[in-house]
Amino acid sequence: MYAYALKRLIQGVVTVWFIATATFIAMHSVPGDPLLNERGVNEEIRRNLEERYGLDRPIFDQYLIYMSNMVKGDFGISFTQQNRSVNDIIREHFPVSAALGVLAIVFAGLGGVLWGALTALYRNRLPDVIVMFLVILGISVPSFVIAALSQLALVGLNGFVGFSVLPVAGWGSILHMLIPSLVLGLGTMAFLTRLMRSSMLEIVNADFIRTAYSKGLPPTRVFIKHQLRNAILPVITVLGPAIAAITTGGFVVELVFAIPGLGRFFVQAVQQLDYTVIMGTTVFYGAFLVFMVIAVDLLYGLIDPRVRLK
Amino acid sequence: MTELSLTAADFERITVERRVQTIARPSLSYWRDAWVRLKANRRALASLYIVIALLFFTVVGPWVWTVDPTAQDLDQLSTPPGADRRAQIVEPYVPWNGVFTAINEPPAETVRATAEIRLAEPASTQAVRLVWAPVLGASGYRVYRNVYDPAPDDAVGLPLAEIYDPRQVSYEDLLDLTPTRYWYSVIATDRNGREAEEYTTLAVDTIRVITAAEAQTRGLVDLESPLSLGDEVRVSFHPLGTDYLGRDMLARLMYGARVSLFIGIIAPFFFVLTGILYGSAAGFIGGRVDQVLMRFADFVVALPFLLFMILFKIAFGIGPGESGVVPMLVALVVLSWPATARLVRGQILQIREEAYIGASQLLGAKTHYLILRHMIPNTVGVVLVTLTFAVPTVIFVEAFLSFIGMGVAPPTPSWGSMCNEGIQTMLNHPHELILPAALISLTVLAFNLLGDGLRDALDSRMRSRE
DSSP states (O other), X not given: OHHHHHHHHHXXXXXXXXXXXXXXXXXXXXXXXXXXXXXXXXHHHHHHHHHHHTTTSXXXXXXXXXXXXXXXXXXXXXXXXXXXXXXXXXXXXHHHHHHHHHHHHXXXXXXXXXXXXXXXXXXXXXXXXXXXXXXXXXXXXXXXXXXXXXXXXXXXXXXXXXXXXXXXXXXXXXXXXXXXXXXXXXXXHHHHHHHHHHHHHHHHTOHHHHHHHHTTOOHHXXXXXIIIHHHTHHHHXXXXXXXXXXXXXXXHHHHHTTOOOHHHHHHHHXXXXXXXXXXXXXXXXXXXXXXXXXXXXXXXXXXXXXXOOO | OOOOOOOGGGOOOXXXXXXXXXXXXXXXXXXXXXXXXXXHOHHHHHHHHHHHHHHHHHHTHHHHSOOOTTOBOTTOSSOOTTOOOEEEEEOOOOOOOOOBOOOOOOOOSOOOOOXXXXXXXXXXXXXXXXXXXXXTTOSEEEEEEESSOOTTTTOOOEEEEEEOOTTBOEEEEOSSOOSSEEEEEEEEEOTTSOBOSOOEEEEEEOBOXXXXXXXXXXXXXXXXXXXXXXXXXXXXXXXXXXXXXXXXXXXXXXHHHHHHHHHHHHHHHXXXXXXXXXXXXXXXXXXXXXXXXXXXXXXXXXXXXXHHHHHHHHHHOOXXXXXXXXXXXXXXXXXXXXXXXXXXXXXXXXXHTSHHHHHHHHTTOOHHHIIIIIIHHHHHHHHHHHHHHHHHHHHHHHHHHHHTTOSSOTTSOOHHHHHHHHHHTTTTOTHHHHHHHHHHHHHHHHHHHHHHXXXXXXXXXXXXXX
C-alpha cells in the first residue's frame, strides 16, 4: 500500500515536471514577442524590460530559473497586469473556483447516486424512463449551452416574479453559487446516474442480496446497507476524472456567469497571451488534477478492501 | 441351381433414418447477427438515420443551399427564422431639420412634467423621427431607446442623445434600425442636468424600407423593372435567419458542420488507428517492450487533456487566414490514443490465451493467419464501439475549445464558435445560440445512442442489461 502510494506520487511528480516543461516549451514556441504590445518602446527601455523579465538570458538558463522558481512555488509576475504576481492571482481566485467546484461535486455525487438508485429501483417504469431521458439529454447538451439557457430562464423567472429571486450572474453570496454549481455538476451528475444505475442493476440479483432478504432484513435496510454501499464503489473510481471534468468545465461556467474564478482568469490569460499567468495556472491546474486523481485512487483502495493496490 | 435374374428394379435402397441435430435456421455471420440486433434496437436505428441525415446536411447541403456563409446581408442583422421579408420602396434619405419651439422659459430647479411623444412621420428602418410637446422649465432632454418595454423597472435602455437646447423638441434616430418594436423614452432635465422622475415612453413599430436604387444594386429586383414609391420588394431569404453580422445561419450551420463533423470523425479515426497499432504491438511483442510502451501510455493518460489542448493551440500559433483545424486534429490524436491502445492490448492479451487460438495453432495456422482470421475480427467490434463513442467526445472538445476562443479561428464557422458568438446576443436573438447548440446536442445524442446500440450488437460481453 505505502509502496504503491509512493510509486504513484513519484509518477505524479514526474507528470507535473513534464507538464511544466511542456508549458515552457509551448510558451517559447509561440510566434511573436511578449513585449510586442508595448507601444513606442525604444531600445533602452526594451533592454530594461527584457532584463527585468529575464528575457535576455539563454533559453536554457531561462528554463532553469523557471524550474527553480516553480519548485520554490513562485510563478512570477503577470505580463498584462503590472505588479500582480501569478501567486496572488491564484491565491485570490482559486478559492472561488474551488468553492464552486466542491459544490458542483456535491451536487453531482449526491444527485448521481440518488437518481441512479431511483432509476434502478423503478427499472423500466415511468420514473426510470423520465430520468434516463434527462440523463441522455444532460450528457448530450454542452455545459455552456446549459449555462446560457439557465441564465435565460433566470432572467425570465426574475421578470415574471417581479423581483430578483436568484442572481443571474456575479459572485458574493451562496445564492450566486447555486445555479452555476448546479449547471457545472449537471453533466457529471448525468454520467454518474448512468453508472450508478448499471452498478445497482448488477447487484440486485447478487447472492448476498438474496441472503440479506432471506435472513429477514427489511427492504429499506437491504437497500441502504447492502445495495447502495456496494453499488457506490464504481462511482468513487470515476470521481477523479469527474473532478477533472468539473475543473475544466468551470472555465466555461465562470465565463458565462461572470464569476471571478481562476478558470475565467486562465481563459482570459490565454486570449491575451499573458505568458506567466498561462504558465503558472497551467502548471497549477495540472498539478492539482494529477494529484486529485492519485488521491481518489488511493482513497478507493482504503474504501474497498477487495482492491489490492500494488 | 436356379438362376436368379435380378435387375436394378429389384433392389430397393434402404434409407437409414437417423435423428441428427440439424441447424434449424441459416447460420448468421458475426456481422449479420450484429446488423439484426441493431435493426431490432429502434433507438439505435433512429440515431443511425439521424447520423446519415447529418452527414447529408454537411456534405450535400452546401451544394443545395449555395449561399456564401461569409457574405453579410446588412439589411438583415440578427433576423430570427421566418422573419417578415417585405420592404417598402421609399425615396432616398433627406436630412431633417427637426422641430423647434419659440418658448424661452428659464430652466427650473426641478421638472415634473412629462413630454408627450408622437411620431413626426411613419417610422421606418431609414429613420425614426420623434416630436414631443415642450416641457416647461426643462433645460434639455435625454432620449433613450430600448428593445423591450421599460415600464416595470425603468429600464429605458440605450441613451441615444442628450439635447441641451430646451427649444429643440424633436429627435431623429438613425442608429442601426431594424424592423422591430422600439420603446423610446424622452426625459426632461432640470437646471442642474438632473433627469425628471416622470417620463413618457412611446412604442414604435418600424417597417423595413429600401430605396429603389438600393433594391436594384443589391439584386433584389430586375434592373429593368420599374419601381414606384410604396411598392413592396422582398429582401433576400434566410430560412434560419441571420447572425449578428448578417450572415446566413443555414449556410453557416452547414459549413460549421463540416468543421465540427470533420474533426469529430477524422480525429477519432486517426487516434483509434494509432491506438490499435500501438496497443497491438505492445500486446504481441509483450515482455519488456510491452512494459515500457504501456508505461509511456499511462504517462500520456495522466496529462490533463484540455489544458494540453490549449497549450498545443498556443504553441502552434495560427497565422492569418488559417482556420486552426489541423493543429486541433494533431493535438487530439497526440493526446487521445492511449485509451484505445490500452483496450486493444487488453483484448489481444486475452484472445491470445483463448482455446480456439491454441486449436488454430495446432492445426498449423501461421501468425499472419491468426492475426487476420482471429485477432482482428475479435477486436474490431470493440474498436468500432470505441470509435463511435469517441465522436461525441471530440465534438464536445471542439465545441468547448471554440467556445472559449481556442478552437477554430473566425471567420471559419464551427458549431462551437457559433455558440460562442450567439451567447453574446442571446437575450435579444436567442436563435443564434439555440440553432448551433441544438445541432451539437443532436449530433452528440445520435452518436451516443448509436454507440449504445453498436455495443449491444457487437460486443456480447458488454451488452447492457436493459
